Amino acid sequence: MMKFLFTLMFFVGNMIFVSKHKHLLIVLLSLEFIVLSIYLMMLIYMIMMNYNMFMLMVFLVFTVCEGALGLSILVSMIRTHSNDYFQSYNLL
Incomplete structure (x- = not known):
């Protein structure tokens, strides 16, 4: 039952990642x-x-580094563009 719950959590996170791509946050x-x-899956397995x-x-450790890097990108994007919409962000 726990494996199903964690797998469901993983797929729900992936669905949100794919569908809500307008805001960086x-x-x-x-x-x-x-x-x-x-x-949590690794913890149960181990x-x-x-x-x-x-x-x-x-x-x-790698998760915390990834979170800090993401937040720094978010802060710099909000300071330069005053929002976190991807449509207002020009990659060129």
Whole structure:
């Protein structure tokens, strides 16, 4: 039952990531939701197999770095364009 719940969390996060691509903040929140579901799946798997939890700490370090990088991009985008819409952001 728990595996189904975490898999459902993963797919809901992916659906939000694909469908709500207008705001950067919603995209970042859906990515964090996906990472949280992957973390919980890894935690349950490692508890069931009696593995060492060191890999989870490395995963959390990379997750925090990804979140900080995403927030810094969001802040710089809001400072330069005064919103987080992707339509107002010209890539050229």
